Amino acid sequence: MSADERGNGDGNAVEAGESNRSLYVESPIIMATVRVVAPFVFTFGLFIMFHGADSAGGGFQGGVIVSTVILMLAVAFGVESTRDWITPERLVALVGVGVSAVLLLGIGTVALGGGFLEYDVVPIYHFTKYGIELFEIGIGVIVSGIVVGLFFGLAAGASGEGGADREPDDREGLL
Amino acid sequence: MVTLYEGAIIALLVGGVFFGIVAAVGLLRLPDLYTRAHGASKTDTLGAGLSLAAAAAALGSGLPTVKVVLLLVFLFLTNPTAAHAITRAAADQGIEPWTSEDRGDGE
Amino acid sequence: MALIRTCHGHHDNSDCCQLSSGRARPVGGPVARDRGGATVTGEKLLVPVSESPTLRNTVAYAVRNAVEGEDRYDAVHFVYPASRRVAGEEYIESARELLERVAVWAGEDLGEDDPDLTVETELIGVDDYLFSPGDYVDLLTDYARDEGIEAVLLDPEFNPGENTPLLPPLEAELERAGLVVETAPVERGTxxxxxxxxxxxxxxxxxxxxxxxxxxxxxxxxxxxxxxxxxxxxxxxxxxxxxxxxxxxxRPGQLVARLARMLVFTPYLLYEIVVANLHVAYVVLHPSLPIDPEVVEFDAAVWSEIPVTTLANSITLTPGTLTVDVTRQHFTVHTLTESSREDLLDGGLERAVRFVFYGRAAARGPGPRERGDDGGEES
Amino acid sequence: MTLVTDALLVAAGAYVVLSVVILYRIVRGPTMQDRVIAVNVVGTNTVVIIALFAAALDSPGVLDIALVYALLNFLMSIAISKFTVERGGVM
Known part of the structure; x- marks a missing residue:
């Protein structure tokens, strides 16, 4: 019985109708849940990033959690539209900002006469604490940028021929 | 001597493990994907909820308890959505639900 | 003269599947793809088919490509690799029906112009026990060799094994066997x-x-x-x-009101979850497993994204019911037992969700059954 | 509070045993969705195990890991179920 219905093509439990069968309509439930959960997860990721110095956390972990938010949105709303929203340029700029922040911090302490990332030499009150935070955020930005970039890269590879309508150099820009 | 507080925690744990067992048994016994998803998405969620409540109670009041409650809320938000996503994917691929008419075919 | 043949036997049955004019070429080795313009070459195209959402478009693409594409083909063979492993008479019957549909579609796509194209459909592998992708490859390459076919067009959603993803290994293996493989550029819209x-x-x-x-x-x-x-x-x-x-x-006022009503809703939901969980625990642990699953559909009187999601997840959380699909406000719900079906259609949860989002007056509205929706059973 | 600590650890052990039992369903399938459901349950159990350990050993920092695990569990489920539909396989 079940095979018979499958043969007819409409034995599908999804209410789709014969004509609509080829169109995949995204589930509103997944999209709504992701919309609701996203800001809280994002905040949690930033919290972990900021509290790296005194607890089990840090830039790396926080960065991964933040990138998870983007991955969730990409899964629910489609990789293409998420990529259009973030744009590869912004992603690269983000990673660039992170790298330069970390380098600036490291080289800055060296320029002031200390070692690499030796915060004591900076003549600002409590700079050690803020220096560590800045460093963690820099790392977090780099990590989340790279994880999201890798995901987009993988997705572009997986869609294979589907991505062929994009310009080749457009895809190069995605890492 | 078991205090009331300790007794409550242990009762919650027993309930949580019981529903965990129900989820596992359901996962193994039920005949098809959709019915298994029933067991997975709720008995397991309730079992996890009770166990987490026990953990929260054992941690006492304070920040960790808040985190456990958040964990609970998160599970209750996401587990049904995950079960929905999986069964929807199955339905979209044309996997037919088992009905009691199939009972003769064995599990 | 367009020629459409349907052949449902094993492919050794050669008098049924006779072809117009096959230009024999040695199988193996790369085949030059640019055969140039509109010359009729006597090439044949093999299209393995199975039930898939993109099947209709693949058939259209195959026929169009054969008639006017840069690689012209004289014949298109649609084959259904049916395995005895999954088989059963109904399965074979449904495969035949699918092939008949494919033949009809191909006929539609050929239209009135009556171009010079032979369309054949065939069920293969009925007597074989197909399991791994390699078995399907062997079956398809044997068929191609017997018929002198060198080009294969794959449906991107082709999946005869029902469950295992088959396409990437299939593509690679077919290419290794010396066939020209192309995946039809049809996408399922989303x-x-x-x-x-x-x-x-x-x-x-x-x-x-x-x-x-x-x-x-x-x-x-x-x-x-x-x-x-x-x-x-x-x-x-x-x-x-x-x-x-x-x-x-x-709207801050509405927001606060909804949050307050949500606080009333939560204990009710928890109570429902516990009661229904005990019910499911009884059903699951009962030796004879007294379940009677059924898919019901109904329209819920809730609108917009968040209320629909709240209702859907509440339905999923209360055991015995599982939201399979929602389009707008049309719910497809899988129910485990008779009593869970009753509870669902009585609409207690739906009323509670309406209470949270639209206030007390809306909560008094009728449930699905009272609106005359008896959960029109599907499948 | 040693009684409570023991009870928490015993419950965590029970969840470990249950997860091992559920491995049967992950191995047997028969469909990909069956496996995803089973893995999802194991994931939920893991979250509970981590939380129980955090309570038993009184190390609240571990709870962050449980939160992240719950998040990844959700992401895994929706990602696999969606990519099976959209790409005919996982990725």
Missing amino acids: RRDRLVRRAGLGQFVLLAALSYGFYLLIGGSLAAFDLVTGAISAAIVATVLWRISLTGPV
């Missing part, structure tokens, strides 16, 4: 909501406030450090997500 929506200052402020509150909650302290980093986090979160997470205008 409709989604827009990711980024319109939003105003209200959404931004509300989201920032929510994020700030959440940050202080998990931080559990009001030290200067947490206040500062929390503000920074809230600003970042609101900037990134303000047009994504919140929709609709922000």
Whole structure:
């Protein structure tokens, strides 16, 4: 019985109708849940990033959690539209900002006469604490940028021929 | 001597493990994907909820308890959505639900 | 003269599957693809088919490509690799029906022009026990060799094994066997909501406030450090997500009212969850497994995204019912037992959700059954 | 509070045993969705185990890991179920 219905093509439990069968309509439930959960997860990721110095956390972990938010949105709303929203340029700029922040911090302490990332030499009150935070955020930005970039890269590879309508150099820009 | 507080925690744990067992048994016994998803998405969620409540109670009041409650809320938000996503994917691929008419075919 | 033949036997049955004019070419080795323009070459195209959402488009592409593409083909063979492993008379019957449909579609696509194309459909592998992708490859290459076919067009959703993803290994193996493999450039359309929506200052402020509150909650302290980093986090979160997470205008009064009613709703939901969980526990642990699963459909009287999601997830959480699909306000729900079906159609949960989002007056509205919706059973 | 600590650890052990039992369903399938459901349950159990350990050993820092695990569990479920539909396989 079940095979018979499958043969007819409409034995599908999804209410789709014969004509609509080829169109995949995204589930509103997944999209709504992701919309609701996203800001809280994002905040949690930033919290972990900021509290790296005194607890089990840090830039790396926080960065991964933040990138998870983007991955969730990409899964629910489609990789293409998420990529259009973030744009590869912004992603690269983000990673660039992170790298330069970390380098600036490291080289800055060296320029002031200390070692690499030796915060004591900076003549600002409590700079050690803020220096560590800045460093963690820099790392977090780099990590989340790279994880999201890798995901987009993988997705572009997986869609294979589907991505062929994009310009080749457009895809190069995605890492 | 078991205090009331300790007794409550242990009762919650027993309930949580019981529903965990129900989820596992359901996962193994039920005949098809959709019915298994029933067991997975709720008995397991309730079992996890009770166990987490026990953990929260054992941690006492304070920040960790808040985190456990958040964990609970998160599970209750996401587990049904995950079960929905999986069964929807199955339905979209044309996997037919088992009905009691199939009972003769064995599990 | 277009010629459509349907052949449902084993492919050794050669008098049925006789072909117009096969130009024999040695199988193996790369085959030059640019055969140039509109010359008729006597080439044949093999298209393995199975039930898939993109099948209709693949058939159209195959026929169009054969008639007017740069690689012209004289014959298109649609074959259904049916395995005895999955088989049963009904299965074979459904495969035959599918092939008949394919033949009809191909006929439609050929249209009235009557171009010179032979369309054949055939069921193969009925007597074989197909298991791994390699078995399917062997079957298809044997068929291709017997018929002198060198080119294969694959449906991107082709999946005769029902469950295991088959396409990537199939493609590679067929190519190794010396066939020209192409995947039909047909995509299954997908409709989604827009990711980024319109939003105003209200959404931004509300989201920032929510994020700030959440940050202080998990931080559990009001030290200067947490206040500062929390503000920074809230600003970042609101900037990134303000047009994504919140929709609709922000009305503080309505928001507070909904939250208050949500607080009333939560114990009710928890009570429902516990009661129904005990019911499912009884059913699952009962030796004879007294289940009677059925898919029911009904229209719920809730609108817009968040209420629908709340109702759907509440339905999923209360055991015995599982939301399989929702389109707008049409719910497809898989129910485990008779009594869970009754509860669902009585509409207690639906009323509760309406109470949360639309107030007390809306909660008194009728449930699905009273609206004359008896959960029109499907499948 | 040693009684409570023991009870928490015993419950965590029970969840470990249950997860091992559920491995049967992960191995047997028969469909990909069956496996995803089973893995999802194991993931939920893991979250509970981590939380129980955090309570038993009184180390609240571990709870962050449980939160992240719950998040990844959700992401895994929706990602696999969606990519099976959209790409005819996982990725």
